[in-house]
Amino acid sequence: MPTVAPQRSRKAQIDRTATALFRARGFAATSMRELATELGLEAGSLYSHIKSKEEILHRVCFGLAEEFFAGFAAATAQNSAPVATQLRQAIEAHVRVLTRDSAASAVFLHEWRHLSEPARTEFLALRDRYEVAFRTLIQRGLAQGELHAPDAAFAALTLLASLNWLPAWYRPDGNLTPDEIAHRLAEQLLGGLLFNE
């Protein structure tokens, strides 16, 4: 009988702790014994809650993918709004996901390659779909004369690149709130795309 009700299920605790370790050391360099120790358990005990090490990685990667898609969908729901507005909202949604759980984001961005097939291919397909969504939005902006850029694919790549660098330097206790960061990034990145700044 725990003195206080656990705020999270054991499985969720394992996911959280594993995510932090995967981020810090990388998936391959994180051992189940390390993970167990961090949780005050023995290694074997983990398997009462999970099926395998990779299952954790799978959950983290695909869970975050879902969040990114949900954010993008919400940001572009109002199809009649100016493309620039939709793009700004999509950027802010992306940043919100990144900052809400930067450890999981870092794992999502860097550790997916340790997924075995077919999960790895599925994951890459999702990532590609997401990138295409941004590219398409930018292309619409170009076609309607709202944005200017030499190349939509190029613009989408550099835009996502700038955003995805965030987990590398973001600190939750920094002096910028996630919303401020999102706003600044949107301003800066759209600055190069908009006609009238």
Added chain:
Amino acid sequence: MPTVAPQRSRKAQIDRTATALFRARGFAATSMRELATELGLEAGSLYSHIKSKEEILHRVCFGLAEEFFAGFAAATAQNSAPVATQLRQAIEAHVRVLTRDSAASAVFLHEWRHLSEPARTEFLALRDRYEVAFRTLIQRGLAQGELHAPDAAFAALTLLASLNWLPAWYRPDGNLTPDEIAHRLAEQLLGGLLFNE
């Protein structure tokens, strides 16, 4: 007696092959036996040429750091030139290093954390110095009114982030030459910073 003289020393061959594997699988997930097989050797034979697995990683990471600094130094040698020109040249130099050996670049960007101390700390200090160099250049541009940005640190971070995403998608056999890529990236990234485009 090899039928043709080896274009590279065995050690250099090992470094090259290891770099490709480190990039594809990650440092921790690459075994010395895999590396040896790739070279047509047995695992033990590698140690006639190298001291340890980490030594390879060390050489790759610090070798590339040197190249980045040399490129930046050359790009900003003419101190009297406009800051925008220096910045453009620094961007192009950075891209040139990235494209000249994108495998080594990917390792430089992602696998450095598997360096053990004190190399890891030394590496991070170098990386920080490089980032500061860009930030300082941008700051000079702001001070002289040549550039505009809400925050020099922010601008430097997003700039390097956009550039460093390159090894993730660059293909040497793509339809853009490294110089074209460098030029486009410089245009696009300076577009958001310059007053008159």
Added chain:
DNA sequence: TATACTTCCTAACGCTCGTTAGCCAAAAAA
């Protein structure tokens, strides 16, 4: 020709890995 060096081999070292089997005590459900 004798010597040293280079570059590979085989075999093995101690160690850590992810995972499983079997067991046990406490808690929950019946």
Added chain:
DNA sequence: TTTTTTGGCTAACGAGCGTTAGGAAGTATA
């Protein structure tokens, strides 16, 4: 109260890890 479920434990499995020792064969040097 009996039964089932939950969530731990210990011990061990087979496999793979980085690395080393010792030796063999070819090449270069003296």
